[in-house]
Amino acid sequence: MSEADLQSRVMAALDEVMDPEIRGLSLVDLGMVERVEVDGGQVRVQLIPTYVGCPALGLMKADVERRLAAVPGVESVTVEFLRKPLWTTDRITPRGRERLKAVGIAPPAGSGPTEHWTPECPYCGSTQVHRENVFGPTSCRSIFYCDACRNPFEAIKPV
Numbered sequence: 001m002s003e004a005d006l007q008s009r010v011m012a013a014l015d016e017v018m019d020p021e022i023r024g025l026s027l028v029d030l031g032m033v034e035r036v037e038v039d040g041g042q043v044r045v046q047l048i049p050t051y052v053g054c055p056a057l058g059l060m061k062a063d064v065e066r067r068l069a070a071v072p073g074v075e076s077v078t079v080e081f082l083r084k085p086l087w088t089t090d091r092i093t094p095r096g097r098e099r100l101k102a103v104g105i106a107p108p109a110g111s112g113p114t115e116h117w118t119p120e121c122p123y124c125g126s127t128q129v130h131r132e133n134v135f136g137p138t139s140c141r142s143i144f145y146c147d148a149c150r151n152p153f154e155a156i157k158p159v
């Protein structure tokens, strides 16, 4: 198998590794995969961690190693988390944004640290929403309530 073939198999496998906190969203959807290097059967994956403080990186590394070890042709896997560039919510792919909405989570609107941000309701698209509390289930997310369709939803904080 050529290295290019192996590289694309590795990418496809990474697309099956889901974020531990948001099931249904892969590392590729989140824009976390910065680089994949293939040298013979040695694979090196460089990931950009999402929000600092999400205590899921160890879990994610183990998931990536386990998934890639199952790819035919892969002999060894090294997973590294990069300190730079910093991950921003802009890196979430269009497919990732659709997948977030599908599980009832508003994708981040815009980017940059903001105190006052207003997501669109993932159910009806309304911006007539208000924040229920600042801290959602994780510090990455907040709970909002839609005044139009009266659904509560989570939103990802733009960074």
Ligand SMILES: [Zn+2]
Pocket: 121, 122, 123, 124, 125, 126, 146, 147, 148, 149, 150, 151
């Ligand atoms: Zn709504």
